[in-house]
Amino acid sequence: MAKKERDIDDYLAHLYVHTNEIEHFALFSGISVQQFLKFTDLPFLLLLKHRYEDSSFNMHTQMEFIGKNQYAHFLKEMTEKSFSLCLLDFSDERKLNMLTPQEQAELLYIAHKKEAFRSPFYHHLQNRFVYMTDEEQHITKIYFRDHEDFYYLIADWFNQQIKDKTKSTAFWRKKNNVILPELSSTTVERYTDFYEDGVIMSLFRSDKTNYGIEIRCLPENIFPDEVLEDIKHHIKRPYDFIIEV
Structure with missing residues (x-):
């Protein structure tokens, strides 16, 4: 026919869609951060790169984060301002206090280079994803712990x-x-x-x-x-x- x-x-x-199964990530064009967060239902987000002004601050890592109750406001800001973004999920703020200096350095590397030099999934954080996108969300890169x-x-x-x-x-x-x-x-x-x-x-x-x-x-x-x-x-x-x- x-x-x-x-x-x-x-x-x-x-x-x-373009996948790299060896390194556990996929590239997308067409998926927005709004659609991603609606799908994932994640408890907390560690903001490795952003311009969001109302985040919480973790003293141990000196990194900023938000909880689920802040997502709506965060997404509204993202829509209005359009900024580059790098974030990952985690289960509990107390787990941030368990990150080693080496792990913290790796997170900063991910935010700066938009890539990981080893697995970006951390035992203490139990993160399922690492999400990063450019200012206009033309291209989005997501690391998946579970390829499912x-x-x-x-x-x-x-x-x-x-x-x-x-x-x-x-x-x-x-x-x-x-x-x-x-x-x-x-x-x-x-x-x-x-x-x-x-x-x-x-x-x-x-x-x-x-x-x-x-x-x-x-x-x-x-x-x-x-x-x-x-x-x-x-x-x-x-x-x-x-x-x-």
Whole structure:
């Protein structure tokens, strides 16, 4: 069957994904810090790089942090001011007091270089993620302790897109029992090998109740932070795979 060609307006959202399983991180374009925090439900965030003015201060590390009750205000500031960000989650402020000078130095290195020279997951902190993004959120880098969270994040991102698009285009149906299609993390995992080379995942609506995701593998010489800016160019290529949702 011939592949149906779509115009740029036929797509609802695009997500760039490029994984590095050896070093436990992925690069994204299209995921915002708001979407990330909504997905993760983390108790505390250690702010390694930021310009947020209402954070709390830990005397031992001389680093700033926020708790869950501050997230809404933090995200509002992030939206209004747009600043580069590097953060990681932790379970309890008392655990910050157990970080060694070496571990504190490693955290500063991560914030400065946007990379880790050894595993960025610390026993005392029990952090699941390290999250960093540039000022305009063109490119986001996330370290995952558990790679399963990577699959769940992508599935959750697309499911939220579908939910939002359905709300905005079918308000008249909201009183009906509309069952939205849902992308599973298991389906996302099937394409693991392709994420390592970098892909664009493009969401479209196939009919009133069904959606699909086109996956296009990208050449090695692209700049990740420019992928979505050049999306019209990339989607001219035939898709390599398609996921029915």
